[in-house]
Amino acid sequence: MNDCVSVFLTGVGGQGILLASEIISTAAMLSGYDVKTNEVHGMAQRGGTVIAQVRYGQKVYSPLVMERSARVLCAFEGVEAIRAAHYLAPDGLAVVNQYRIIPVTVSTGAAVYPDNIGDILKTQFPRLCYFDATAKAIEVGTAKAANVVLLGAVSKGLEMPEETWLEAIRKTVKPKFIDINLKAFAAGRTAV
Amino acid sequence: MKALLSGNEAIARGVYEAGVRVAVGYPGTPSTEILENVVRYKDVVYCEWSPNEKVAFEVAAGACYTGARAIVTMKHVGLNVAADPLMTLTYVGTVGGLVAIVADDPGMHSSQNEQDTRNYARLAKIPVLEPSDSTDARDFLVAGMDISEKFKTPVILRTTTRVAHSRSLVELSERVEHEPEGFKKNPPQFVTIPAWARPMHVKIEQRLLDMAAAASVSPLNRIEWGDKKLGIITNGIAYQYVKEIFPEASVLKLGWSYPFPDDLIRQFAAGVEKLLVVEELDAFIEEHVRSLGIACDGKNLVPNVGELSPMTLQTIRAKMEGKPLPAFGPVEQVKTLPPRPPVLCPSCPHRAVFAALGKFDVIVSGDIGCYSLGASAPLSRIDTILCMGGGISVAHGMKVAGEKKRVVGVLGDSTFFHSGITGLLDIGYNKSAPVIIVLDNRITAMTGHQDNPGSGATLMGEPAYQASIEDFARACGIKRVFTIDPLKFNDTIALLKESLELPEPTVIISRSPCIVNDRTALKPPLKIDPAVCKRCKMCLKLGCPAIEFTNGVVSINNLLCGGCTLCQQVCRFNAIS
Numbered sequence: 046m047n048d049c050v051s052v053f054l055t056g057v058g059g060q061g062i063l064l065a066s067e068i069i070s071t072a073a074m075l076s077g078y079d080v081k082t083n084e085v086h087g088m089a090q091r092g093g094t095v096i097a098q099v100r101y102g103q104k105v106y107s108p109l110v111m112e113r114s115a116r117v118l119c120a121f122e123g124v125e126a127i128r129a130a131h132y133l134a135p136d137g138l139a140v141v142n143q144y145r146i147i148p149v150t151v152s153t154g155a156a157v158y159p160d161n162i163g164d165i166l167k168t169q170f171p172r173l174c175y176f177d178a179t180a181k182a183i184e185v186g187t188a189k190a191a192n193v194v195l196l197g198a199v200s201k202g203l204e205m206p207e208e209t210w211l212e213a214i215r216k217t218v219k220p221k222f223i224d225i226n227l228k229a230f231a232a233g234r235t236a237v
Numbered sequence: 238m239k240a241l242l243s244g245n246e247a248i249a250r251g252v253y254e255a256g257v258r259v260a261v262g263y264p265g266t267p268s269t270e271i272l273e274n275v276v277r278y279k280d281v282v283y284c285e286w287s288p289n290e291k292v293a294f295e296v297a298a299g300a301c302y303t304g305a306r307a308i309v310t311m312k313h314v315g316l317n318v319a320a321d322p323l324m325t326l327t328y329v330g331t332v333g334g335l336v337a338i339v340a341d342d343p344g345m346h347s348s349q350n351e352q353d354t355r356n357y358a359r360l361a362k363i364p365v366l367e368p369s370d371s372t373d374a375r376d377f378l379v380a381g382m383d384i385s386e387k388f389k390t391p392v393i394l395r396t397t398t399r400v401a402h403s404r405s406l407v408e409l410s411e412r413v414e415h416e417p418e419g420f421k422k423n424p425p426q427f428v429t430i431p432a433w434a435r436p437m438h439v440k441i442e443q444r445l446l447d448m449a450a451a452a453s454v455s456p457l458n459r460i461e462w463g464d465k466k467l468g469i470i471t472n473g474i475a476y477q478y479v480k481e482i483f484p485e486a487s488v489l490k491l492g493w494s495y496p497f498p499d500d501l502i503r504q505f506a507a508g509v510e511k512l513l514v515v516e517e518l519d520a521f522i523e524e525h526v527r528s529l530g531i532a533c534d535g536k537n538l539v540p541n542v543g544e545l546s547p548m549t550l551q552t553i554r555a556k557m558e559g560k561p562l563p564a565f566g567p568v569e570q571v572k573t574l575p576p577r578p579p580v581l582c583p584s585c586p587h588r589a590v591f592a593a594l595g596k597f598d599v600i601v602s603g604d605i606g607c608y609s610l611g612a613s614a615p616l617s618r619i620d621t622i623l624c625m626g627g628g629i630s631v632a633h634g635m636k637v638a639g640e641k642k643r644v645v646g647v648l649g650d651s652t653f654f655h656s657g658i659t660g661l662l663d664i665g666y667n668k669s670a671p672v673i674i675v676l677d678n679r680i681t682a683m684t685g686h687q688d689n690p691g692s693g694a695t696l697m698g699e700p701a702y703q704a705s706i707e708d709f710a711r712a713c714g715i716k717r718v719f720t721i722d723p724l725k726f727n728d729t730i731a732l733l734k735e736s737l738e739l740p741e742p743t744v745i746i747s748r749s750p751c752i753v754n755d756r757t758a759l760k761p762p763l764k765i766d767p768a769v770c771k772r773c774k775m776c777l778k779l780g781c782p783a784i785e786f787t788n789g790v791v792s793i794n795n796l797l798c799g800g801c802t803l804c805q806q807v808c809r810f811n812a813i814s
Contacts, residue, residue, distance in 0.1 A: 057577065070241055070404060074239075079405075079406065080241060080406060081370070081403055081404065081405045082241075082403060082405075083402060083403045083404075084243075085346065085402070091579035091580060091581070091582060091610060091683075092577075092579055092580045092582065092782050093577055093578055093579035093580075094577050106477040106478075107547050108370075108399065108403035108404075108405070108474075109399065111481075111551070112566075124574050124575065124577070127568065127574060130570075131565070131567050131568055147785045147787060147794075148575045148576065148578075148782075149578075149580050149615075149780050149781075149782050150576050150577070150578070151575045152777050153614065153615045153786075154786070155575075155614065156575035157573075157575060158575055159573065159574065165570055169568060169570070188796075
């Protein structure tokens with residue numbers, strides 16, 4: 046594929062993945078890049094895996110990311126990081142939330158949630174940023190801002206200036222949540 | 238001004254810019270967000286959710302007869318429902334422009350089949366336009382209106398999931414008004430009795446030839462000359478993957494793919510050494526190219542099942558070049574991971590109905606909506622799903638065939654209004670005795686909570702009459718009609734038991750709000766007392782995402798629990814409070 050930058054986001058429905066994708070694409074647009082994104086809707090949002098993809102550069106054709114090409118993989122949940130590992134470029138940065146959401150398949154005994162996620166992540170991702178974004182989000186005021194905490198870490202793996210990110214957040218989130226999200230973003234940037 | 242718009246948002250913008258007066262449809266992924274965005278312009282565009290796609294199509298037809306520009310939106314299977322008005326409107330023709338936006342779902346992200354809508358364009362002898370990104374989506378909606386009015390034909394704008402739900406930059410324009418002149422009486426034009434319909438058919442065959450000539454010189458179809466060794470004919474989202482993976486090739490991008498632009502196809506084929514057709518699903522373009530006597534590669538290399546991706550194209554390229562195939566796919570460890578399929582939400586009232594049905598040896602005929610998730614383990618309480626409304630009629634069919642087991646039909650409120658009523662009329666008329674359960678959560682939930690004739694509001698935000706499912710059932714001749722709160726679990730089971738034993742039909746309206754839509758229905762989370770819990774796992778059989786079982790301990794995730802108390806009611810040890 047051409048020299049576009051690709052970001053792959055994954056997690057579980059309700060974790061704020063689509064907002065994170067919107068902030069990244071807004072930052073890229075503000076930087077003057079061509080941008081494309083893709084999101085899942087419908088059936089997949091009922092507690093299933095949710096994926097968002099962002100690509101930006103001088104000219105973007107495909108909204109879908111090629112396997113082994115993403116510069117950053119951002120996983121909002123541990124198991125989902127491994128499920129999407131094949132999208133990350135060999136030298137890419139993996140930002141993974143230290144947070145578990147137990148699928149129903151585990152509670153019914155049909156499957157097992159691995160108890161060594163941290164170890165699997167280390168063998169899988171040479172450049173790994175694995176931290177509790179939800180805890181950091183609670184520190185700044187609300188667990189819901191975990192998505193923007195993760196984004197702070199993601200921003201360290203992409204070459205857009207910090208001020209552009211902050212402007213993208215101001216343009217994207219509701220006015221009354223701007224301050225808390227700016228704090229969440231700053232907390233995430235210190236995690237890498 | 239530039240904006241980053243999804244394909245659906247861009248179509249909505251096109252609707253506004255093209256001076257459309259009437260926008261109607263029925264929700265269906267991936268088409269739903271079109272009308273949800275058009276309604277932002279409700280001061281100048283009338284918008285409605287119709288009860289089903291057939292009605293929506295007829296409403297759009299009536300609007301266009303007055304000279305107003307109109308659109309109708311639906312997902313691919315919706316066009317099956319609307320096929321009747323489509324197939325004759327093509328004879329009548331349009332006055333104001335009419336564009337039917339039909340969203341296909343290759344890969345079946347959220348659908349029961351992956352039919353290719355382009356075949357309907359050929360069947361109806363009308364144009365199909367296929368955008369490749371959001372700018373195309375806006376432009377083609379506007380161009381579709383012009384084509385519709387110039388050739389007096391309905392036009393299909395066919396998107397796919399990856400066009401509808403991808404965002405890209407769009408340069409916005411202003412609205413250009415199109416004043417309708419009002420309906421002008423002319424029976425030979427609008428009345429399709431045989432004597433007047435016969436000349437209409439002659440007319441549309443000529444129209445097809447005229448449009449093929451126009452498509453060959455339309456800016457919607459374009460040749461991008463590159464290396465002449467390989468020429469690729471492509472359409473829709475596949476164009477984007479072709480440009481990524483075959484950047485050097487010559488490309489014929491078909492935005493107006495039917496009627497086929499024969500002259501342009503011949504010109505392109507003559508200019509390249511080798512020709513490849515890359516299209517998702519059916520060999521629609523490829524078969525036509527071959528019928529022109531032009532040799533090409535196509536479905537011998539490109540899959541006709543599922544959606545394409547950059548990876549598919551990379552594999553095709555490797556095959557063509559005789560190189561080793563790239564090793565795509567998840568990492569090895571994925572095999573050990575727990576699957577995460579979609580499930581009914583925590584506190585979803587539908588769960589109580591499926592759990593109650595689990596107490597009986599019955600066949601359950603299901604329908605299209607959130608409740609299709611009742612088919613998944615551990616509930617596993619749906620045995621068939623065919624189509625919207627089929628929940629009722631399939632149950633009737635089993636009964637009249639003499640099926641020995643008791644049969645229950647399950648469908649939602651929106652699906653009942655969509656096409657369940659006619660099935661129930663059949664049961665009342667032809668006297669079979671299934672139990673029909675209408676899961677009435679007062680909203681069209683699966684597609685993202687759209688209003689419907691039972692919800693009490695219109696798409697434009699005005700209060701509306703709430704159609705009564707009870708009255709419909711009685712009007713169909715059903716005498717046993719009950720409305721229950723399914724979360725009164727023992728009562729639900731008792732009514733089912735009584736109804737299943739009777740030789741007459743029963744309609745049970747299970748009325749409880751969708752907790753995702755109506756947050757006021759949420760109650761404080763419950764918790765399990767580990768000292769009392771005997772780990773019998775009865776609560777886990779409900780398949781509630783809020784009930785977790787890890788390291789031998791059953792617990793309730795208080796961030797997910799909505800306090801519906803169903804687990805409390807199935808617990809035999811009073812461990813949940």
